[in-house]
Amino acid sequence: xxxxxxxxxxxxxxxxxxxxxxxxxxxxxxxxxxxxxxxxxxxxxxxxxxxxxxxxxxxxxxxxxxxxxxxxxxxxxxxxxxxxxxxxxxxxxxxxxxxxxxxxxxxxxxxxxxxxxxxxxxxx
Numbered sequence: 001x002x003x004x005x006x007x008x009x010x011x012x013x014x015x016x017x018x019x020x021x022x023x024x025x026x027x028x029x030x031x032x033x034x035x036x037x038x039x040x041x042x043x044x045x046x047x048x049x050x051x052x053x054x055x056x057x058x059x060x061x062x063x064x065x066x067x068x069x070x071x072x073x074x075x076x077x078x079x080x081x082x083x084x085x086x087x088x089x090x091x092x093x094x095x096x097x098x099x100x101x102x103x104x105x106x107x108x109x110x111x112x113x114x115x116x117x118x119x120x121x122x123x124x
Contacts, residue, residue, distance in 0.1 A: 009118030017087045022099030024080035030105040034082040038095035049073040089122045
């Protein structure tokens with residue numbers, strides 16, 4: 001069973017920065033997309049950013065409007081790791097952040113893995 005382990009969360013003042021990391025417990029093949037989501041109590045989990053992976057090595061990124069220009073998603077394919085650089089943090093960014101890996105191919109059964117979540121708190 002693959003586990004996704006997040007790190008980098010914590011308490012930061014408004015305007016500050018944090019970098020989240022998410023690493024798989026073992027190498028994963030045929031990853032099609034990696035993403036970050038967040039959830040606050042009483043609300044549905046929402047997409048923050050995703051990055052797709054193309055067979056040719058390219059891909060694309062997608063961001064929630066609320067984080068565009070402030071957050072950047074990136075990946076390290078060789079290490080099955082995804083990052084989320086968060087700058088200019090606001091109190092409304094406070095949430096539990098979850099990473100997600102989705103994939104599959106003709107030789108790999110489809111999968112959809114989630115991390116356990118890491119708390120990000122933006123407060124003075």
